[in-house]
Every structure is written in structure tokens, then in C-alpha cells.
Amino acid sequence: MHELSVTQGVLDIALEAARNAGAARITAIDLVIGDLSSVVDDSVQFYFDFLSQGTPAEGAVLHFQRRPAQATCRDCGHVFTAQIPLTLNCPACGGSHLSVSGGREFRVESIEVDDESNG
Amino acid sequence: MKVTVKQNILSANDAIAAANRARFDEAGLLAVNLMASPGAGKTSLILATAARLPEGVRMGVIEGDLASRIDADTVAAQGLPVTQINTGGGCHLDAPMIQSALTELPVPDLDLLFIENVGNLVCPAEFDLGEHLAVVVASAPEGHDKPFKYPGMFARADVVLVNKADLLAVFDFDMEAFRRGVAMVNPDAPVIALSCRSGLGMDAWMAWLLAQKAALTA
Numbered sequence: 001m002h003e004l005s006v007t008q009g010v011l012d013i014a015l016e017a018a019r020n021a022g023a024a025r026i027t028a029i030d031l032v033i034g035d036l037s038s039v040v041d042d043s044v045q046f047y048f049d050f051l052s053q054g055t056p057a058e059g060a061v062l063h064f065q066r067r068p069a070q071a072t073c074r075d076c077g078h079v080f081t082a083q084i085p086l087t088l089n090c091p092a093c094g095g096s097h098l099s100v101s102g103g104r105e106f107r108v109e110s111i112e113v114d115d116e117s118n119g
Numbered sequence: 120m121k122v123t124v125k126q127n128i129l130s131a132n133d134a135i136a137a138a139n140r141a142r143f144d145e146a147g148l149l150a151v152n153l154m155a156s157p158g159a160g161k162t163s164l165i166l167a168t169a170a171r172l173p174e175g176v177r178m179g180v181i182e183g184d185l186a187s188r189i190d191a192d193t194v195a196a197q198g199l200p201v202t203q204i205n206t207g208g209g210c211h212l213d214a215p216m217i218q219s220a221l222t223e224l225p226v227p228d229l230d231l232l233f234i235e236n237v238g239n240l241v242c243p244a245e246f247d248l249g250e251h252l253a254v255v256v257a258s259a260p261e262g263h264d265k266p267f268k269y270p271g272m273f274a275r276a277d278v279v280l281v282n283k284a285d286l287l288a289v290f291d292f293d294m295e296a297f298r299r300g301v302a303m304v305n306p307d308a309p310v311i312a313l314s315c316r317s318g319l320g321m322d323a324w325m326a327w328l329l330a331q332k333a334a335l336t337a
Binding site: 002005006009010012013014017018021023031036037038069071082084085086087088096097098099100104106107108109110111112113114115 | 120121122123124125126127128129130131132209210211213241242244245246264266267268270271274296299300302303304306
């Protein structure tokens, strides 16, 4: 539900990176988002199309690289991808001592730009 | 051409959060970001905590809600310095809101600041306010499955409180399952069952909180 402020953050970071690179136009933005971060991809693209109007990022495509969270069973050592809602028991041994890590990524990884000289 | 960026999406918020934290450190106050569902008992916890503070520990409060001054008025009636943020539909507090709200509070005179976030187990988890401690309040009527459904929130907690613990049996709340869920994403966070209404477990919570306060100013 806070995708508007998240999207504004993405746009600001991308525009600054483009300025620093001397680029005239941003064609794509690569985002790395962990599965445990509460962001809805379609919603971010929707806000982005609106917020980026009239900026060098207008028309840029957002690429979401989703990073899964990983669950490890402390009973049998089985490692599997964790999805929400988290499971109470290990799918391999049924054990109930699980630990979940990762899935919290939330960054602008890179941008694709057109060089100034190419127009 | 590809330009590498690798910057946290909320870095603008995080920079202001760092400034807030520096301000708290300068004033020697412990700042607490209180997060929970609507109705879990955030305001009740603030009142019950204030009532049990040792003599001379001064506490201020920032109330966050979509609308209304109901919580701020309740807290002010107890004689605590308080300011209300209305987000007008916004689902969380962010660091700039806290920065503005601090102008309404006697920050240098405070030892403890409770920031009551908007009732929501999703969005507030993403936004650093500059707090020292993230306190997540669950409650018996919500059920024991919340850490499994909202892992992001429970992963962020420095302590997890289970309020309305005098009613655990009424709501078939399985404390063992709840603790497992918290441990899964956050093995170091203590879980304290308490009741703001009956006072059950409040001693354990106050001891934990005051130990954190002592560690900060040591």
C-alpha cells in the first residue's frame, strides 16, 4: 500500500544516477526486491508511469528481479524456498525448527540509459 | 549502456532516519517504534508503560493515525507530552514525518520516546524512523499465525509482545506455535506475553525496556 512512496524513491535514485552518468534518457530500471518485502510489482509500474511523465525516465521499463527467502530446517538441514505464509513444518522431515533468511532485498540495482551523444 | 546503481530504494528515508537517531542520541533518549495491527493495544501499552516508569524517567509520545486525535488526547490526559501525526490515509509513518513531529516535543527533556505507528503489520516494517528499538505488539485475538503471515514485520522486531495474554485460552492462542514463528525469522527476539489490562507480564516488559535504556546511556 506504500507503493507510491517506494516508486518516488525509485524514480529519484534513477534520475540522479542518470544525471551523474551524463545520460539523457533512462530506458530501463533494474530492481532487486526480496520476496519478504511488501511491494506489489504491477502497482509500482503503474505509479512509475504516472510519476515519470515529463522526466528523462518517461517510458522506462521496470525489471523486477525477485529474490526468494530461504528456509533451513534445523532438525534435518533441508533447505527450501520460503513463501508467505511461512510453513510451520519442514516438508522433508516434518520438523518444526525452521529458520528463514534473505528475501529482504530492496534496491535499485542498475539503470539502462541512452548516451547524451546518441540523442 | 548499463549504469550500476546498487542503492537502497528507501535511502532518502534512511538518511533522515539517521538524522533523527543522531538527535535522539544527543538528547540521551531511547526511541521506540511501536508497531502492531489496529486494536492490538499499542496505546494501552504506552499508558501501562508510562504508569510503571521509575520516578524521574520522562516519556514523550508521537501518535500516528490515518485521522483523529483520539489517541493523542488519551495520552495527553495522562499528563504525557504528546503530538499527533495524521497520515491522511498513508499506511505508515516515515522518517520525515518524525522529523517534523519532533519540533512539537521537548526533546532535550525526554528520556524515552514512544512512536505509535499506524496500525498495520505490513508497511511500517519497511520504514526506519530513526528509532533505537522496534517493538511489535501481537495480541491473543489475532491468533498465533501472524508471524507466519507477516514475517517482514516480525523479522524487524527487537522484542515481540503478546498483549491480552490473560485471554490466551479464550482465543485458542497457541503460544508455542507463535514462538516458533517468531524464532523462524528472528531467533534473537525475546517474546513476552503480557496484559496491559490485568498487569500480567508487565514486570518482565518493564525490566527489558529499562535494561535497554540503561544500555543506551551507559
